[in-house]
Amino acid sequence: MIYMDNSATSPIKEEVFNAMIPYLKEEFGNPSTFYTLGRNAKKAVEEARENIAKLINADTKEIIFTSGGTESDNMAIKGVALKFEDKGKHIITTEIEHPAVLRTCEFLESRGFELSYLPVNENGIISTEDLKNAIREDTILISVMHANNEIGTIQPIEEVGKIAKENNILFHCDAVQSVGKIPVDVKEANIDLLSISSHKIYGPKGVGVLFIKKGLKLELLIHGGGQENGLRSGTENVPGIVGFGKAAELAYEHLDENIAKLKQLRDSLIEKILERIPESYLNGDRENRLPNNANFRFSSIEGEGLILRLDAEGINGATGSACSSKSLKASYVLSALGLEDEEIHGSLRLSLGTENNMKDVDVVVDAIAKVVGELREMSPLWDN
Amino acid sequence: MIYMDNSATSPIKEEVFNAMIPYLKEEFGNPSTFYTLGRNAKKAVEEARENIAKLINADTKEIIFTSGGTESDNMAIKGVALKFEDKGKHIITTEIEHPAVLRTCEFLESRGFELSYLPVNENGIISTEDLKNAIREDTILISVMHANNEIGTIQPIEEVGKIAKENNILFHCDAVQSVGKIPVDVKEANIDLLSISSHKIYGPKGVGVLFIKKGLKLELLIHGGGQENGLRSGTENVPGIVGFGKAAELAYEHLDENIAKLKQLRDSLIEKILERIPESYLNGDRENRLPNNANFRFSSIEGEGLILRLDAEGINGATGSACSSKSLKASYVLSALGLEDEEIHGSLRLSLGTENNMKDVDVVVDAIAKVVGELREMSPLWDN
């Protein structure tokens, strides 16, 4: 199997797995208890917190464990909205945020908040001019993702942070796809709230982090026993947190090396696909994208079929095709780039992982060329 | 080590651990993807759902995975409150609910809801008369826990369910401590919403369930990609869910046998402690309590010291002492029984697990007798 869907989820690294095992076995204590077993669990959680803080240049006190990126996004945006609604009810975000942000924003709209959704250019990048123009007296939050999950495009978050700061508006950044893959520095980018998810960086599923800048108080999303410094209650997912911490440590240690490696694989993949397959195009920005993301579109074919046939060849990828979504709607991210539904139909996202190598790239290129050819053979839209 | 703090958290059973391993390794797919790897993950999640549905006599469609008991409680109560606030803003609960319920209720109070907190008698049981009297025209929800986490006392939930139904009010039951330990039947008890947590029944931490009765629509707590039938978004914690499912399966299979075993151990523990240690008392109801819960109080000593000295003897338990809590407040549950702070100081909860045996009980009784004696020696309140 060649796995190239790491933006959906990534395999757990062996070191991460090994770090988790004791906490799934003998070290099963509840960190809220104060006998030895509980204190060991607590210590493990705090160690993980340090590793995550380091990865984004934050303080350990600013790291709050959650159940994943989705919860972090909800906690950040609803937390600000409910806390500061007396100051204003306007929030700015973008058209291409993850559903965790978009659905949360729509929920707030249903409860009287006003939202501005920034468009993106044909490469998937917002304009900071648009952002400045969208700011109002009553804007309380700007939520702009770092890297997009479909097209890997990286937003100018340092500039966004600067604008937010100048206007005294809070800045939330969904960095689920970027943390651990490219440098993220919450101080440099003036970020107040940042969402991370473990399972996107070779850690276990079911655990995430919300970075909350020191001094910032939010309304809570989950009330209860007062864990996580009173900010997120619920018995801590200790093995998950430990695994996440180990994944963060590995990501930090190998960041440069992974970037270099993945860029090389990605560039080769892009080059070979575009060269080999006629009427194939790259979605998103050529340069300004995650080192591990390649998103193509092939004319005259449909993505669900593409994914299933690639699966039969032992290759995993994703598509923005309407046919593959629960709602039968084409990817709103690809739509936001100005693409027609037809074009979106034939989209394929390959997101590389550190396990991939150049041989994988070649195998995948061959397989895609074959499968695209077969599907085009069957397509009434294809007449070469 | 003799672990008798299973109400805080329980060790993962070997079968549970073994069931999780493949999903921490090769079967790491995202259930939302539709290639083989993703479908395997999806299948595993659905199998777990079946096991949990069976355990509480529910339909698989009624089982929503969450990150734990705390999130389930928040989701249920806030979900009803925000959905039905136009119908009424009054909620009834009890004084001895878990903080996950109590803090959630206080949050709602801060946002204009009115709460009635039912008192309990000296054994920790609510009166259904009180409940009937508390019901108002605008009552939208009754939230009464099944078994209490500190004293193990079991509430008359069938009667509560009946009253709720007769009055056309929704009924949420926090069954985190009871599911898997005593029979729970959502149909028989007319339950609309029921919270469960995996790590209390020998499953992994960081996963829980909210049972939502068919047809009931809630406002969502966590918005996003539409997982869990659109009711709880976020990439599923597949290994956690699989472990939870296995734990539920085991709990279902061995329910009667575990109840019989634990009751015997518990009764022996209670008998021996009360007989052996002067001025020792049982907190909570003698009969109407969880098979695995024993909660004592010893005059003239303080619980934190007790826990730490027992820890040194290799024994783990919990206390409601003010000195051991973050807030330096004595257990509100024991206070609700009418106990004075001084009495609560010397409380000790032992919550048995299926791993314990009669020898453990004897070792624990000896150790407690010794430690209580030593602490009393030092106590100015003890003068025998």
Add this chain to the structure above:
Amino acid sequence: MYSDKVMDHFTKPRNSGIIEDASGEGTVGNPTCGDLMTIYIDVDNDEVIQDIKFKTFGCGAAIATSSMITEIAKGMNVDEALEITRNDVADALDGLPPIKMHCSNLAADALTEAIKDYKSKIH
């Protein structure tokens, strides 16, 4: 949570017990969490604390601070012993968790009360 020193004094408390016919005796209650501590002192003619014992109903920190203050005060002149502060006790134990600092207050206050009691008896 607790330093090794705290745990050492908690598990092996020094000078616990009572002194019959003590020169001074001080009892204080802890308003924060409702605990109780009594310190007994025996003072010789040179106003030196020859013997000191405690009885404590309280947490691990309360027991450890009681034990520690008896060690610190033993052999001290009473006026010198009056100068012992809560921080002295906490420091001697390699620190206490912030939430437990009031327990060291309890120990210092009980000693002060015992010395005052002694002074009121001889004057």
